[in-house]
Amino acid sequence: MSNGPDPAEQHPRPGGLVRGFLRLIVEVDESRRWAHRVRAALLLLLLLVGFGVLGYWIPELVERYLR
16 A cells, blocks of 8 residues: 555646746756756757747748748
8 A cells, every 4th residue: 555646646747848948047046066057057048049040030931931
């Protein structure tokens, strides 16, 4: 007999991408290990660059398509 809840009945935590993004921000600020801070900062920077690239190229492609 187990004392805890059945693992099959546990629900996954909500949040997904937003939760991961916020986790990176917190890890950059509060991680005790400098390697974790650097890794989180680089991932956050790559994510922001990715959004910037998408924010530039998607409107550019739409404009070319509509010409």
